[in-house]
Amino acid sequence: MLSKIVLVGALALQVQTVYSQCQAKGSVLFAHKPTVGKGLSAHVVYNGLKKPRGIKFDDLSNLLVVDVGVGVVALTSKNSTDCMGWERKVVLENGDLNHGIELDGTSLFVSTESEVLEYQYNASSLSVSSGNPRTVVKGMKKPEGGHYTRTLVIQPSPNSTIIPHIIISRGSDGNVEPAAADPATGTAQIRRFALHPSVPDGGYDWFQGQLLASGIRNAVGMTLDKKNKLWSVENSVDEVTWNGKDVHTDNPAEELNVVDLNNISGASYGYPNCYTAWDMSSFSGPSTGGQFTAGSDNASISDAFCSNTTNVVPPALNFEAHVAPLDIKFYGGIKGNETEFGITRDWTNDAFVSFHGSWNREPPAGYGVVRIPWSGDDSVPQAKSDSKTGYEYVVQAPDMNACPSGCIRPVGLEFDQLGRLFVSSDATGEVFVIEDGNSPDASWAISTGRPNISTRYLLSIALVSSWILL
Structure with a gap:
């Protein structure tokens, strides 16, 4: 179902704007089908997106997707005569949006490399108010470039007397940025900013935000737990050496870090001077979880300095080197009679992390979604920080x-009200869902070989006329 298509030219037809488009259940296949864990199923709900990154469900169960180069699109599950599947609608056209997305009531927050913008959002009409958005934070882009995504998390107000905040992660300016050791540089940090009604005209400058953590190279994924702790997954450096030895294939580890928002210190998590070992056994280096330095202009920086928790906050858990974790979400469990869809109750409170995958490691690593068994009472991972087995893949490229x-490249994660885990894969232009293997939708995970319904529909329209306007 297409609610508006503009086709021009008698010989070479061009689709200029697609506002609404349906893909039927069972018509959409993985570009590169992954392996799925026991008791689970996975299938694509929508494909043909340009570059889907951050995702967020609104109050009406529409899945909002940052589609890079487009803006924000909404995916809505339909069960009607004109669409029995998932329908896509463009909510916001802004080609500068690149990753971050959050909702706070009717406020939709999105990010560019330099700014965080706020739009007034209507979930019923899947639209934003006309006019320019409000700038909430500005001044995050550096001339040199570097990591350009800005991840957003809303810290809600526990009561009417406390102002909610927006938390923003800003990565380093390049692979290794020596200047980031100084918090005054403003990079490789996480900061937070008070929201309504105190946002100044024109927005906050980045340095006006409260510093939550420094020395975090690129914490693309962030989420809050029930105890007001901020968990983030960090992408560590490439091409690292230790004592003059090239150890980069298996080091440093990617990290799971935590900031206790009940006791904020703005402490350093090590970058750019200190890193975490994943596997340095062949170099007689630190064991997994141990800290080391790759060298510094500061002569006082040593492995011993990095191992001192007064100087560096160590990670709570480590991941294999170069798997590129990009999101983290906690599973709230299954409620009521929703057991036929959601993943197992046994994983309630566990954390899930997307691994985008290495871009140049040999052999490659990552390319999947993992589960971290969690200790609900203590609000920490069950495994110790020196463990190599603190997580397991639930979906991975085979x-x-x-x-x-030739693989999925997971980015955004989001659970729906049925306990299903939705995942965006930017390189393949897909959004797929992980759910119980016996759910009513599980049959759609089987490859049917049928063509994409929206593609067939476009071709049929093109054959009928070169000027149709629907």
Whole structure:
């Protein structure tokens, strides 16, 4: 179902704007089908997106997706005569949006490399108010470039007397940025900013935000737990050496870090001077979880300095090097009679992390979604920080040799009200869902070989006329 298409030219037809488009259940297949864990199923709900990154459900169960180069699109589950599947609608056209997305009531927050913008959002009409958005934070882009995504998390107000905040992660300016050791540089940090009604005209400058953590190279994924702790997954450096030895294939580890928002210190998590070992066994280096330095202009920086928790906050858990974690979400469990869809109750309170995958490691690593068993009472991972087995894959590309070009590349994660886990894959332009293997939708995970319904519909329209306007 297409609610508006503009087709021009008698010989070479061009689709200029697609406002609404349906893809039927069972018509959409994985570009590169992953392996799925026991008791689970996975299938694509929508494909053909340009570059889907951050995702967020609104109050009416529409899945909002930052589609890079487009803006924000909404995916809505339909069960009607004109669409029995998932329908896509463009909510916001802004080609500068690149990753971050959050909702606070009717306020939709999105990010560019330099700014965080606020739009007034209507979930019923899947639209934003006309006029320019409000700038909430500005001044985050550096001339040199570097990491350009800005991840957003709303810290809600526990009561009417406390102002809610927006938390923003800003990555480093390049692979190794020596200047980031000084918090005054403003990069490789997480900051937070008070929201309504105190946002100044024109927005906050980045340095006006409260510093939550420094020395975090690129914390693309962030989420809050029930105890007001902020958990983030960090992408560590490439091409690292230790004592003059090239250890980069298996080091440093990617990190799971935590900031206690009940006791904010703005402490350093090590970057750019200190890193975490994943596997340095062949170099007689630190064991997994141990801290080391890759060298510094500061002579006082040593492995011993990095291992001192007064100087560096160590990670709560580590991941294999170069898997590129990009999001983290906690599973709230299944409620009522929703057991036929959601993943197992046994995983309630566990954390899930998307691994985008290495871009140049040999052999490749990542390309999947993992579960971290969680200790609900203590609000920490069950595994210790020196463990290599603190997580397990629930979905992963089956052949690492085909990656990155022939594999899923997970980015955003979001659970719906049925306990299903939705995942965006930017390189393949897909959004897929992970759910119980016996759910009513599980049959759609089977490859049917049928063509994409929206593609067939476009072709049929093109054959009928070169000027149709629907």
